[in-house]
Amino acid sequence: MRADLKLIHGWVPEGARVLDLGCGDGTLLDALARDKQVTGYGLEIDPDGLTACVTRGVNVIEQNLDEGLANFDDNAYDLVIMTQALQALRRPDLMLDEMLRVAGECIITFPNFAYWRHRMYLGFKGYMPVSKSLPHAWYDTPNIHLSTFNDFERLCRDKGLIITDQAVGNGAHKAHWSSRMWPNLFGETAIFRVSRSGNA
């Protein structure tokens, strides 16, 4: 399992009702169902991911996240997970509202644009960074809302949300003292666990 998924797997409580936005091939939901009796649905638009979910018996709904979550009721879930999709959404801020409408808590991962390699790329080469976590060219990238670890913290603060956990992954997805100390500089992937105010 991908390192960020492994970390999330550890954070999800037993028996939780979960939505996984952009669930890919359903690896995480499948593991959570087996290991922690988690129930819920994945949302995906990639045909191969969707077929993989159907085949392994993970509930998956073909749904474009940019259309919102109107088909899910308020507080219908314990937790909404969204890995590596925030940066590709038209309005990440509205999605954050939606996620915390249908559940009290969410877990979000995204590529940290302020990662030192990205800074070097832009600062010294003068080109939009291309890396393992940002593999696309500027003109064909699905990542239309790149942000940094600090940006996301600020958005949560502005919205009055509570960050209950945060972590970073680097290329090898291993925690390192430097990325714990300066996550905005040394974290390649930002991982946040966020609650509604008064809900933590």
Add this chain to the structure above:
Amino acid sequence: MPELDADSVGVVTPQTAHFDDPLALACGKTLPSYSLVYETYGTLNAEGTNAVLICHALSGHHHAAGRHHEDERKPGWWDAHIGPGKSIDTNRFFVVSLNNLGGCHGSTGPLSINPETGRPWGPDFPMMTVSDWVHSQARLADRLGIDCFAAVIGGSLGGMQVMQWALSYPERIAHAGVIAATPRLSAQNIAFNEVARQAIRSDPDFHDGWYGEHDTLPRRGLKLARMIGHITYLSEAAMGSKFGRDLRQDLGFGYDVEFQVESYLRYQGDTFSESFDANTYLLMTKALDYFDPAASQGGDLAAALAPAKCPFLVVSFSTDWRFPPWRSRELVDALVRADKPVSYANIDSPHGHDAFLLPEPRYQAVFAGFMARVARDQQLEGS
């Protein structure tokens, strides 16, 4: 003589099951006795855990796969998806496909003899509903020794029967496949059905449904009904790429067939009007109109779905405008609200409603993936 393909179920022979225990119908009437004609493909395992029921659509029947004889022109209507190695793999599953009551392909219907009068039922055949069909299908399952279907699958009106199975017999259906269907017809859907019915009923040869006694058929009405139906089965794009504005001959400035699409529709209508019973067509369109499981819960579909227990696969097609993707989404959203296991795929296809009958790589991948999951859940050999 066409070669039978290696992935065909081969030559199949329909069978008939007769039932003498009366069937109480939703309309208040009772069928004292009846017959169901059906086909099976594959072998029922010793535990009876590998049976799949196929439910047919408006003009469908029991002949879903294979051929009745080696030189039959066309195979069964779902041959693209049923056979060795296909989505519904007959090496693994025992497939049951029947003609519904009220049909005109061998099961008891308007063409059958009414035991009370000794003459064909004709328009006196009781109005059927989707749940009546499901009850009769459950009796066929009893007869075949099937306690619980591994899956019940159907497209369009067939998909409605699948929904009803999950509600009427939640213990007897392990998985549900609802394809290109809707939990209830829209006003527009009913309107199209009503035009079709009026076309038939206003044909002077209809004789209030007693055309058989007048040795005639309401051919013109049935032809029109089929032409209207056919337009709703295809997408504008599919018709465009198939026919465009192609002419059969130079413009004659008259009302003979000029455009290819006219020729096609007339041919479809003519063929259908000779082979399908008008009273059956009428009652089948009514069964479509009546289906509305949410009605009993004041329109709350999620509440109506409470009895369902099995995982659902719901599939729609992007250019289907008879039952468009959002009609499938109504079902999916209600299942989600009711906290039921469901997966949903919207397949890109240019073929409109008819896409559910055709092979399409992504459709087949999702369908086959679902059936692989069914086999695994049922602990079938080799899964």
